[in-house]
Amino acid sequence: MTTILDPTSERTIVERERLARPASLEGLTVGLLDISKPRGDVFLDRIEERLVGIGATVKRYEKPTFAKPAPVDLRHEIATECQVVIEALAD
């Protein structure tokens, strides 16, 4: 019998349940995260119009670059200020 060594990090992944989907966005604060891809702002401008139209408060955020994960501070800021977040990925 061959014994081999595990090449993985051997980490046990913690599964976190998603929050329940809100029945309505009215009165909620929605964060819009622009990942800094070209024209992502065009998409998010339109989304903002629609959200404000149905009574949501909108806050805008931007990643410094699309090529790196969002900084921890930015993620924390969004999590503490918003109930819902939409991320724009498109070119």
Place this chain on the structure above:
Amino acid sequence: MTDPTAPPLPDGIVVIVKRECETCQMVVPVLRELAASVELHVYTQDDPDFPGDPAAIPDSDLAVSWFHDIETVPTVIRSRDGAEVARTVGWAREAWEELTGVDDLGGDLPPMRPGCGSMSVDPDLVDELRVRFGRSTLSSRRIEVAAAEDEFEMMFARGWSDGLPVIPPTEQRVMAMLEGTSRAPSDIVATIPPNLDQINVEKVAISAVMAGCKPEYLPWVLTAVEAACNDEFNMHGLLATTMPVGPVVVCSGPGTRAIGMNSGGNALGQGNRANLTIGRALQLVVRNFGGGRPGEVDRAAHGNPGKLSFCFAEADDTSPYGTLAVEHGIEPGVDALTVFAGEGPQGFVDQLSREPEQLAASLAMRLQAIQHPKLILMFDAIVVMGPEHARVFADAGWDRDRILWEVALHLNQPGADLVRGAHGVAEGVPEAFADAESLPKFRPGGLMLTYAGGGAGLFSQIIAGWVNGDKGSKPVTRAVQY
């Protein structure tokens, strides 16, 4: 002896022998003389009945030999309070007499005769012994492959392969791999994206075994992992991007020749174990330890074959303009590597330019096209210049700076030619640059020069980069840590 599991030496004179060794057979009468006058303990490695008189203690598992670093038989050790005080190896009358305090030993024997190799350093046994006695140093989970299971298929099934077979990382192989570095297996090397766990030397060694590395490649693999897995190089971004980029590893220094890397003909191609497996080991670390797999965090639209491995050596011993590592601040002659976020190589053919001005203009024309002729400043590039092209510049006395300067002169385009819509092509620079008189293709330092390839062929290769600088990836150069 620092290892707590090491068998202690009995006090007195300890001699380690094996029957297979003629010198050991020759000194048997001496051992009888010693047995009569000192507290003698003879350990025998192979035949427990050798030498018979005096009787020996079998060192069948070679524990005594291993832990007391016996490299030659016979070895004579004087021991007091369980600790070694003095030792001599082979047969040398004076040394034996001085060590044992007994005069006139082996009167019929020649004054000296070299010994033989200890079984504990036999190349056929040493890997097994390392596992047997060094087990406690490895902390990775052991996975038993059932007798009816094929270990190669099992590793494919677990998703540990990049598509090609990987070598099973047995304890023996990983222990042997770890001999390639002076670093402890528990030393932390880097934090590996995308899952961001810290990897230690042992886990890198496991991937190096799987990739097919030899132990002497391990310092290069460790350095490549360190160079690639940090915010500056941004391996996470390389993984997540839809562009076809991966870490390109450019090595230089005398160590590249010591481990047999190829910087000559087919340097970017197949057939060289060190080139191929060092680059592959880095990618296996990212895949298996970091969790970066195609279709998951790796979102490449096409990828490129270099994502299996893209690693080569510069011919720094013959380079007319030094190395990329030196350009990045490493002292000449120091083993070093640069990681670059690059695509697969693309050709540059110019078989007619014999003057450096012509060749510089020609190369610039080709470089303008990387990613898109109308996109500028976003992407770096490495030119792997072949010897026949480099000679055109070298014969004219152009050094690295001069070549880069002259090429750059031809890489300035008016904004009107690059702006979106110009020449009927939508792609290009934003409208704001339309009136710019002259726009460079590359940011300062963004065009890099290396030297490799076969001696025949008026060709060079270009490795185009990914989003550069703070927004994407910067090339990272590190000296190799042994």
